[in-house]
């Protein structure tokens with residue numbers, strides 16, 4: 487059976503993902519995010535796997551893909567340093583602050599991003615936005631705190647929706663918060679972190695990306711902080 491051609495958006499994701507390859511240092515352990523854009527990055531990584539020591543992964547899904555392609559995956563606890571972390575985003579603004587977690591991997595992604603010296607965001611151009619918040623903000627929550635956290639989110643002006651049937655790699659649930667007016671992302675990220683029962687929120691503002699590679703399918707726009 488012949489392969490279906492990629493849609494324009496998938497072409498742009500693949501193009502952005504491949505543009506991250508030159509940033510990977512020889513002999514390094516690369517931090518690998520999660521999602522459909524990162525899946526293209528993992529495929530591209532396989533072509534240079536003999537130049538790599540391996541990867542640290544941000545989800546069970548990415549780990550499975552990396553291992554299937556013969557790329558060794560290390561436990562973050564045994565890796566003192568990650569030079570580059572590559573991940574996608576659900577939204578990104580001009581300060582390279584992001585909303586992430588559409589695939590529910592936000593907690594491990596934030597941990598690997600915290601360790602990495604450089605965070606490279608790969609995305610198709612539709613993810614670029616002036617103001618974060620059109621994409622419902624994912625929040626990972628300890629299951630018994632679900633209703634309490636939801637009430638607190640309503641007080642903050644949000645409209646939380648329980649992601650039914652979804653359990654994170656850490657055994658928790660996700661609330662997707664709609665209709666948020668995120669005017670001050672760093673301050674808002676901290677407010678959300680202070681709600682008891684919240685494990686992680688999907689605002690990556692205190693630790694934004696360092697470089698964004700945004701593709702329209704034919705050219706790459708590189709944004710830097």
Ligand SMILES: O=C[C@H](O)[C@H](O)[C@H](O)COP(=O)(O)O
Nearest residue numbers: 521522523587588589590591
């Ligand atoms: O939990 C998922 C991650 O934060 C993804 O990086 C994000 O959802 C973007 O995914 P995609 O590349 O599939 O649009």
